[in-house]
Amino acid sequence: MAEQITLEIKNISKSFPGVRALDHVSIEARGGEIIGLIGVNGAGKSTLMNILGGVFPQTEGEIRINGQEIQIKSPQDAEKYGIGFIHQEPVMFQYMTVAENISVSRLHGKVNYKELNAAARKHLEQMNCDIDPRKRVADLPIGERQMVEIARALSSGGKILLFDEPTASFTDKEKQRLFEVIRELKKAGSCIFFISHFLDEVEELTDRTIVLRDGKVVINGKTADISRKDILRNMIGGEMAKVDNEEERKFEKVLMRVDNLTAGDKPDHVSFDLYEGEVLGIWGLMGAGRTEILRALYGLDKADEGTVSLDLGDGRGLQAIPFARMSEYCGYVTEARHDDGCLLPWSVWENMSAPNLKNYKRNRLFLDFNRQKEESRVYCKRLNVKTPSVFTKVSTLSGGNQQKVIMAKWLMKKPKVFFIDEPTRGVDVGAKAEIQRMVRELAAQGSSCLVVSSEIEELSAVCDRVVILNRGRLTGELLKKEIDKDTLMHLCV
Template sequence: MSDPILRVEGISKGFPGVQALKDVHLEVRAGEVLVLVGENGAGKSTLMKILSGIYTRDEGEIFFEGQPVELTGPLQAQQLGITIIHQELNMMPDLTVAQNIYIGREPRRGPFVSERELNRQTAELLKNLDISLDPREKVGELTVAEQQMVEIAKALSFNAKVLIMDEPTSALTDAEVETLFGLIDQLRARGTGIVYISHRMDELRRLADRVSVLRDGAYIGSLEKDEISIPTVIEMMVGRAIDEGARPEPRDFGGAPVVLDVQGLSTKALLKDVSFQLHKGEILGFAGLMGAGRTETARAVIGADPRDGGTISVAGRETRIRQPEDAVKRGIGYLSEDRKLLGLMLEQDVTFNTVLASLSSYANSIGWMGDRTAKDKTKEYVQQLRVKTPSVNQVVKLLSGGNQQKVVIARWLMRDCDILIFDEPTRGIDIGAKDEIYRLMQQLADAGKSIIVISSELPELLRIANRITVFANGEVTGELRNEEATQEKIMHLAAHGEDN
C-alpha cells in the first residue's frame, strides 16, 4: 500500500449558521481513484474547495507528499500539484483549446505570444493524453465531453499529481462517459491520484479503488476495493438501509377517475398521434431515449410548445391549454428537468420561490409580499417536505440540489395542483435525497394527487411508477404495468418500437 500523496487531518470549516465540516480525515494515494460519496450537503464540495485553495480551513492540517502545507489560493494549489475540475466547467468559449489550457502561461517571443509554439506545446500535451482535439479550435464549438477533456489537459499541464473531479459525467452521454473513463484509467496508470465525486453507484462500481464517505460534514469511513458493496456504501451515506430494488405495490387504477386524457397529440417538430390517460392517485412513468418525445409531450400538454393536433381533457372536460398559465389554472404543475435554469429564481429566498405560482394570493397593495401568511405558509411546506434550510429567508442557491427540488414541489403543492409532472426529478441528487423524493411522490399519490414522472433512469421508473408509457421517435410505442415491466422490455420498446 503506497504512502498517500495528499492527507488531511481534523479539517473543520464553518459558515454563518452552518458547520460544513467537522474533524474530517482523508487521504489520496498515487495511481488510485478515490471515489468520494455523500448526500448533498455532506461537505464534499467544501472539502474539495479547501484542498484546491478556494476556501481556507478553520482547523486541521493538510500534508502533501508528507510535508505540511498552507494552501493560500488556487494557483498555489495548482503549482503544488493539486487541481480541481468543477462540475460547472470554467472555459472561455471564444478562446481556442490551446489558449484555454495555457492562459496566463503562454510561450512568448519578446512581448508577443507565440501562437505557433503555443499550438505545438498543446498538440504535444493532447497527444500524450490520447486526446484527439485541434489546439486551434474554439472551445465554444466543442461538446461538453470535449470541453471536459480540455479541462483535464489544463489540469495536467500544471503537472497535477492529484486531480479532483466533481460530478464530471452529469452532462455527458453514455459514449462520452466511456471516453472519460478511458482517460481516467490512463491517468491512474501514470500514477495520478484522482478524487472522484459522484452520486452514481454504477460509476463507483466501475472506477473505485477506494471509497470514502462523508455524512453531515463528518468523515464516516473508507472501504478498500475488496470491501466495497453498494448497500454498505449507501447505508454509510444516509445512516439507514435503502432497498434500491423496491417497487410499488401492484394496483389496478382501471376504476379510478381519469384526471388527464390526452388523445392524438401532435406537433410539427416531433410528436405524432400521442395518446395516454392518467388516473387519480396514479404515478405514470414516461420512458424513452433522449429526444424520443417524453419532455416534448409534457411541454405540449402544458402549452409551453404549440400543438398541431389532438385533444386534452382535464377531469373529464376537454380544455384548451395555449400557454403554461392555462395549465396552472387547470391544476397542472410542471417541474422542469433544469430546475436551476427554468424552475427556480436562485437569487431569491425560499419563501419567494415557494409562493411564485401563487403570487396573486400573497401580494399586498404595494405589489410585493408584505403578507406574513406567505412566510407562515412556506414554513408549513418546509416542515412537511423536510426541506433542510436555516430559515425560509435563505437564498435558494445555497440549498443542496435535493432541497432545491423540494422547494419547487412545495410551490405546486401551495398552488394545490392535482396533476404534477416531474421531469427528471432526481437529476444531480444523491441517493438519500432520491429516496426522500420517491417517498414524497408516493405520499402525494396516496393523498389523491396524480403524477407523471419523466426519467432517463429506468430503475427510477421501476421504483416509483404504477404504469410506464414508452416513447420512440415522437410516438408512443408501448405501455407496461409495473409488475410486468423490466429494463429489457422498456429498452426494446424504446429502441425497436417501430417493429412492434
C-alpha cells in the same frame, strides 16, 4: 514508479450558516490511486473538493502534500501545489483556442503560438487525444472539452486531480474514453478523486471508495470489498424516518396524461398518468432530468415529441393541450425562488395576484386592485405568511415566507394541476413542515400535484406514488407503501 505523491487531509471541517458541511474529515491518498467519492446531495463531497481546489478557503484542519503542511487559499494556490480541479461543466473561454485555454493562467505579454500549440499537443497526446490545439473551444463537443480541461490541469503540473461528476452530461462513448484517460493518468502516478452519483461508474473505475454522509466519512475501503448494499445503506444512513401512516388512497380518474414527452436528451420518451387528487413524486438524482420534465410540460422549454392531455372537467374527458397553454391550467412552484419564482421588487399582494390577473377584473378593461389585496390578505392568514402587511416587498421576506407567497399565488389561481419543484429547499424546518402539509391539503381537496424532491423523507411524506427517473428515462414506479430508500436508490443508479 517515480516519486510518489501523498496527500493527507486531517480533521477538515467547514460550516455554512446553519449547516455543518464537513465534520472532521480525514483522508489519506497517494499517487497511482483512484478514489471514488460518493454521497447524496449535500453530503459534503463538493465542499471537500472545493476546499482542495481553493474555491473555499480552508479554515479548520490541515492538508499535507508529501508530508508538508500547506495552506490553500485560492485556486492559484491549488494550482501551485499541483491540484487540478476538473469541473462538472467545463469552465472555459469559449472563443479562445484549445491551446490558449490550456495555458490560460500563463498567458501574458507576447505569446508564441508555436510553443503554445506544441505544449498543448504534448499534454493532449499524453491522454491519447488528437484534438487540434488551434480549434476554438466553442466548436468542440462536451466530451472533448472535458479533455481540454484535464490537459489544463496536467499542463500546470497537476498530480492530484479532482473530477467533479465529470460524466453527468456524457454519452457512453465519451465516458469510456474519459475512463481510459483516467486510467492512463493513474499509471503515470497521479492521485485521482472521482465524484459520481453513479455507483456502476465508481465500481468500474475506482480502487477505493469513500462514502460521505452529513459531512462525515462513513465508509473508506477497497472498492472490491464493499457491497453495493453497504454503500447505499451508508449513503442514506440508518432506516427510514417514520412518516404519517395515512391510509392508501384509491384513485380512479386520470386528470393528466403525459405521453412520450421528449425534449432534447432529457426527458426521454417519458409517459405517465396523474390521477385526480393524487400527489405524484418524481425522484431521481441530480441531472436525471426532473426539472426538465416540469419545464417541458409547462411549455417553458420546447418539447421535441410527445403530448399532454388534461381532463378539464367539462365532460369531454382527456383532451390534448398544447404545451404553450398549459400555464392556463397548471401552477408551477419553481426550484429557484429568486430566479423565476417571485418578482422581488413587488409587494406581497402584487406577487400573489400576478399569475391570475384575468380573474381580478373590475370590468372588461380594468383590474380590481382592492379584491387582489383582500384575497392576498386572506391567503396570508391561511398559509401563515409572516409579513408585516400585504404591502411589504417580497425581497424583504425570509426564504420560507417567500415560498409561501409563491404557494399562495397558485392556490389563489386554483389550477387543475400543481407542479412543485423542490418546495422546501433552503427553507427552515418549521416552514418546511407547513409547506409539506399544504401539499397534502391540496390533494385532499382534489387537486393533483407533481412533486420533485431530492429528499426521500419528503417524498414519502407527501406522495401517494413515486416515479423514478434515471438519465431522462422513467425506470420504475412505487406506491406509497413501497417507498423506501433502498429500493429508490437501486432504481435510480
